[in-house]
Amino acid sequence: GESVGLHLPTLSVQEGDNSIINCAYSNSASDYFIWYKQESGKGPQFIIDIRSNMDKRQGQRVTVLLNKTVKHLSLQIAATQPGDSAVYFCATPKEGAQKLVFGQGTRLTINP
Amino acid sequence: KAGVTQTPRYLIKTRGQQVTLSCSPISGHRSVSWYQQTPGQGLQFLFEYFSETQRNKGNFPGRFSGRQFSNSRSEMNVSTLELGDSALYLCASSLVGADRGEKLFFGSGTQLSVL
Numbered sequence: 001g002e003s004v005g006l007h008l009p010t011l012s013v014q015e016g017d018n019s020i021i022n023c024a025y026s027n028s029a030s031d032y033f034i035w036y037k038q039e040s041g042k043g044p045q046f047i048i049d050i051r052s053n054m055d056k057r058q059g060q061r062v063t064v065l066l067n068k069t070v071k072h073l074s075l076q077i078a079a080t081q082p083g084d085s086a087v088y089f090c091a092t093p094k095e096g097a098q099k100l101v102f103g104q105g106t107r108l109t110i111n112p
Numbered sequence: 113k114a115g116v117t118q119t120p121r122y123l124i125k126t127r128g129q130q131v132t133l134s135c136s137p138i139s140g141h142r143s144v145s146w147y148q149q150t151p152g153q154g155l156q157f158l159f160e161y162f163s164e165t166q167r168n169k170g171n172f173p174g175r176f177s178g179r180q181f182s183n184s185r186s187e188m189n190v191s192t193l194e195l196g197d198s199a200l201y202l203c204a205s206s207l208v209g210a211d212r213g214e215k216l217f218f219g220s221g222t223q224l225s226v227l
Contacts (some may be wrong), residue, residue, distance in 0.1 A: 043218035099157040
């Protein structure tokens, strides 16, 4: 079945630097991926998504890259700000199951 | 447009009690799903409802149940609470469900503590 895993449970970066959060998935048939941000005391908030017919998608200060060959996706955050401190999850739907399968999350900490 | 609303925000119960959590989805969304989030297990799928029908259920004991009303609002119930049920319970809504390649919109959750 589907599984999604993040490479690092924690990531610490300097304010203003770029952050890269990685995620790997197991099912080569997965065709839709979502990144969520969860701040303390809140539910996961949608950041950006990408479908398998794309390799890259850009939002405001965020970019998601999808490498289907190695079943890997990454979230890049440009010019990281203190408000970016949160736990970041990648997720993908499990076919036929009406649910998202989530990775364990990466906690991003911003150093001043 | 109002987001997903979950009530109550916090709950403290004792072992053996039961609890009911409520979720109001985004207007127009007909799919409501529930997830349990714990530090050790991460986000685990509980069940999903669409048009008052449960379409899928996760690997949780029968003490966990839910329902959806005709206005798409949903409730989940946990009976005979155990210490291990302490978690953040998240509700998410979408137009027709995660299977259709939709993103889910989450509420802020109900933090349940079982003493």
